[in-house]
Amino acid sequence: MTKVLAAINVRHLLIASLFVMFAAFGANMASADVRGPAPKQPDLQYLNEDSNFWGKIRQGQEGRGGQLIQSQGEDWRLLRNGPLLKYTATGLGAMVALLALFFLIRGRIKIEHGWSGWTIERFNMPERMGHWILAVSFIILGLTGLNVSFGKHVLMPLVGKDMFSTISVGAKYLHNYVAFAFILGLAWVFIAWIKDNFPRSVDINWLKQAGGLFSKGVHPPSHKFNAGQKLIFWSVIVTGVSISLSGWALLFPFETNMFAKTFWLINGVVGTTLPTELTGIQEQQHAVTWHNIMAIVMICIILAHIYIGTIGMQGAFDAMGSGRVDLNWAKEHHSLWVDKLETQDKLDKQPDETHQADAGAKAQPAE
């Protein structure tokens, strides 16, 4: 009890002395500021600044020592593991299905008038060499590239993790080095064939008749390359250059800023507001994404090209195989080109060694 009383007394004393002190401070306030530091209380303004501070970091603010958080990494992951892989697989599957369907309905497009027994030169050695450098490198790059996208789901379960890793390391090196052969081949065919690939008036007619692809016995006239081939040529050049450039950015990481420049250009032309200031890592992310998109577009186009050049059409492969095609085939598919060779007296007919047997039985001259 006495303790409690004593405590109360002490408290009263303290309170009383506090009042005295405040009175003394109050008296001094007019003459000088001796209040000392303000009592520590949560500073609302500081808290606001604080959340701004962290917000900025989350948005990718850079400091000395680099960037703390690049949230685009997560966007890239969602895009790559989601739509990108999904549409790549869908596109690939759809193209194969379409070609299979086309084969079932249309069958192999035959030389209507049969083997003639005569061949003429369609592609000379340098032309074929350029084509095959491009073609072989493309197939290697396509397969090793698809391995990065789908190998984990397709090949790895079959061969096991260790074997798959060994294959993938090899595939990566192949992809990196064969890329230069691809660029060479691309430049080669561009130089070799650009003069024959400008659009001409007959191309409209060819396109109207869909090149006779869907109707037997229809052969719209065409020069050295028909409109379909011209479309393939330009698609290969556009996607090929695009893949080469984005691939270059991946081979030499953080040394290019192609996407910032491209976005700036697009903004200027179309009036969009794409970001023109990109960090190195954003450039890399865009490059991988774009490389993937352009690659699958090119793969789909080339699948159709391979189809029509091999099983899809009789006599077509010889153009890139021996370089010499059957005369009847040439007259059916590239009549204007054959006419031109004839008038220039450059036809250079030679007897067909490989298809003589067929020719003897069925040959009849094409008109």
Place this chain on the structure above:
Amino acid sequence: MARMKFLCDAERCIECNACVTACKNEHEVPWGVNRRRVVTISDGKTGERSISVACMHCSSAPCMAVCPVDCFYQNDDGVVLHNKDLCIGCGYCFYACPFGAPQYPQQTNFGTRGKMDKCTFCAGGPETDHSDAEFKKYGRNRIGEGKLPLCAEMCSTKALLGGDGDQVSAIYRERVIARGFGSGAWGWGRAYPGGGS
């Protein structure tokens, strides 16, 4: 089971870089590779703050998700580790990682980045515990010795905390209450969405 986490208290970090040095020394990390780095924001201005950052060992880790050869795995402590024998050095984990954790011994030489290296939370790797192979590829396995990551252990201001996530956040919560303000646990929202393991 404990869920291991790092936390850097930006109010305490004095940018002494001892964590970076300790890490490099403990694991004998090759030249050019920094498993941990310190970033200073608003350098020389009011509100300057430094943060030490390494792999955050994310739940639903982006690196793990994008790896084309599936070389990552997450151990029972929630630590994200990888197998260097499987890594093909493609760089995908680096593109996806929000914290810039993956490092490569040769970053600019085209086609050959080398095997990816990153913070292991001092938990070694897939090799036999405490073997030479483990040390050479992944560094010291302190967790296997019953110790915590050295960077956090020797932080002079105890800004960097590393250990059981619940204990780490309890210590940080205490500090926030004592200070009267708090900045939240840096990077946790990104690394552990929903707070999960």
